[in-house]
Amino acid sequence: MSDAVFRETTAEPRTQSVPLSHVSLELGHLYMEDFEAGPERLGEHFAMVRPWVEAVRGTAAGNNGKRARVSTCFLIDDYFTRFSTPAELVPVLLGEAERHGLTIDYLARESGCAVADGIGIAEIVEHRLVESPPPGSDGSRPPAREIGWLANGERTPGVESLEAMANVPSWRPPTETAARRHSVFMDVELWDDLDQRRTWSCPFLAAVWQLARMGLLRYRGEPVLRPKPWSGKEFPRRWDDLPPLIQLNATAAPFCAYRTHSVLPSRFLPVEHAVRVILGQVEVDAVAFGQIAERSAREGVSVPDGIADRAGYVFYPGP
Structure with missing residues (x-):
């Protein structure tokens, strides 16, 4: 058949x-x-x-x-x-x-x-957003479609994340994914949802x-x-x-x-x-x-x- x-x-x-x-x-x-x-x-x-x-x-x-x-x-x-x-x-x-x-x-x-x-x-x-995960990222960052922010690299970890990690310094800088030696990090707000109404940035x-x-x-x-x-x-x-x-x-x-x-x-x-x-x-x-x-x-x-x-x-x- x-x-x-x-x-x-x-x-x-x-x-x-x-x-x-x-x-x-x-x-x-x-x-x-x-x-x-x-x-x-x-x-x-x-x-x-x-x-x-x-x-x-x-x-x-x-x-x-x-x-x-x-x-x-x-x-x-x-x-x-x-x-x-x-x-x-x-x-x-x-x-x-x-x-x-x-x-x-x-x-x-x-x-x-x-x-x-x-x-x-x-x-x-x-x-159609397809985020580029930075090398070594642990997946702790929510996707852009959930939080309305899109970055060109990895953010500085939050205090809670740092405290939960063993043998790490108290601060780590953000990093640009495609940096040329030094990073130019940017985190872009795509929209906000105030008063149950979406406003695109x-x-x-x-x-x-x-x-x-x-x-x-x-x-x-x-x-x-x-x-x-x-x-x-x-x-x-x-x-x-x-x-x-x-x-x-x-x-x-x-x-x-x-x-x-x-x-x-x-x-x-x-x-x-x-x-x-x-x-x-x-x-x-x-x-x-x-x-x-x-x-x-x-x-x-x-x-x-x-x-x-x-x-x-x-x-x-x-x-």
Whole structure:
């Protein structure tokens, strides 16, 4: 008797590929206090960003002689605080960018990195966390999904643990798993659950944002946080009425890209260090990863194997 099992074709969803640029260039990721400071603050930011845009465009395609496909994006924080309205704020933002010779192709709301179109994107990434246990770890540390913290090495043992161990010194430093002689240890808070409500941390949402820009996120085989064309009509009065990601430039290169690059104020450096820790411990969709590897090989574009290494940054001094 045959043991063959028959399945409907739709039972195993096909992983869809996404169009890719060479680089997704982030022109800013500012908080509401930056917008509250007025157009001058936005102008100062774009003045610092402008010199780097052509530099990124010039190196985006590598040395294969092809014209670089570069798309630009901007992320607005509407997750932790709400300030003004899209109708009042977005035109000012676009106007200041244009005044400094910059075009924002895609505009995203940070809350869309948590939930977009009814899909819990942050939760999808949480389920794909695969911690890298440090050498010699004894398993006493709870997994990240239980405690909401993710480290790039081994913490200093707690006092209780030290007292329970025989013949050990009273203190031991934390250690970075991939340290180069000396450790740079980081322990990242991924979320908190205050008042029975989960709030994702800024580094975790920024990691989701990076994965989306790299075209590596899927839900039941379909890409998530997909851009929706904006018709040019007036922007809404409520943030929730603005789609999570909109395409402002009809002729823009694809939103997703082989690599990402972000130009940010220096205060974001610790956040993006935390992002790299998270990206280094996320198991992305294997089919999506393979699709990008196959396409980059056909195009002759060098793409690092490590997800965190696909993200590049410029940090400028400033508020």
